Amino acid sequence: MRRLKIALLHLLSIAGDIKYNQNLIEEAVKLAAGKNVDWIITPELAVSGLQFSQKIGVDWINEQPDEWLRTFSTLVRSINTNVFLGCPEKSDTGELYNTVFVLSRKGELIGTQRKISSITDNWSNSGTDMVPVDLGGIKVGILICADAFTNKVADTFLSKGAEILVGPSSWGPGLHGPNGEWEQRTIDTGLPLFVCNRTVEDESVTFWEAESLVIKNGKRLLSHKSVHSAILTFDWDLENMELISSDFEVQCL
Numbered sequence: 001m002r003r004l005k006i007a008l009l010h011l012l013s014i015a016g017d018i019k020y021n022q023n024l025i026e027e028a029v030k031l032a033a034g035k036n037v038d039w040i041i042t043p044e045l046a047v048s049g050l051q052f053s054q055k056i057g058v059d060w061i062n063e064q065p066d067e068w069l070r071t072f073s074t075l076v077r078s079i080n081t082n083v084f085l086g087c088p089e090k091s092d093t094g095e096l097y098n099t100v101f102v103l104s105r106k107g108e109l110i111g112t113q114r115k116i117s118s119i120t121d122n123w124s125n126s127g128t129d130m131v132p133v134d135l136g137g138i139k140v141g142i143l144i145c146a147d148a149f150t151n152k153v154a155d156t157f158l159s160k161g162a163e164i165l166v167g168p169s170s171w172g173p174g175l176h177g178p179n180g181e182w183e184q185r186t187i188d189t190g191l192p193l194f195v196c197n198r199t200v201e202d203e204s205v206t207f208w209e210a211e212s213l214v215i216k217n218g219k220r221l222l223s224h225k226s227v228h229s230a231i232l233t234f235d236w237d238l239e240n241m242e243l244i245s246s247d248f249e250v251q252c253l
Helices: 018-033 067-079 152-159 181-189
Strands: 003-010 039-041 082-090 096-103 109-114 133-135 138-142 164-168 193-196 212-216 219-224 230-237 249-252
Touching: 003 018, 003 193, 018 039, 018 067, 018 230, 067 082, 067 096, 082 164, 096 138, 109 133, 138 152, 152 181, 164 181, 181 193, 181 212, 219 230
Parallel strands: 003 039, 039 082, 138 164, 164 193
Antiparallel strands: 003 230, 082 096, 096 109, 133 138, 193 212, 212 219, 230 249
């Protein structure tokens, strides 16, 4: 059996407190690595929090990799795992993006996915590229939060050979909360989806009830919500594309 061990970092990120969030990510990644995981996935904008721009603006956003991301890459190499990291970025022409960076076991930046559906992210531009990331022969499509709202992004990843979808998200219940979109994307594509959500409360959005999930064929196989940061670990059968774990292994931070 080809087994994949995955850690979802269900984090309590504080909007605009970059140093706190970076330290939290580093701590969680080190703890997750101690479980011998193959992938570590953070929520959307784990480095900044979702509504950071209302507190600290956008002038601090750098081209990537910046000094911290280079240091983080060294950490990733030392723990020998793959990491999906949610972080704002500035392009070389000055546009700002809500981005997920994929770092390999060697600490190399092997993939970048910019959020496509950035209509409500008034500080960021919409990405255009939708190319699965190859992680050890497994092609992974990245749906950043509202990119799962319609079938456009997921279907594009499927057409380009994606075998698994991951969903780094900052999407809690409420007026515009998730309402079956994640489940529908797994029905549309036939692909499993691993959603890494977060907790806490930003300026006008609450995530206390937000769920991190493992979904297949429209069914929620695993779910977790909490009022504190947690590392959620599970095992996945790559040959049969089935869940092995009966529940998340939960470690609170």
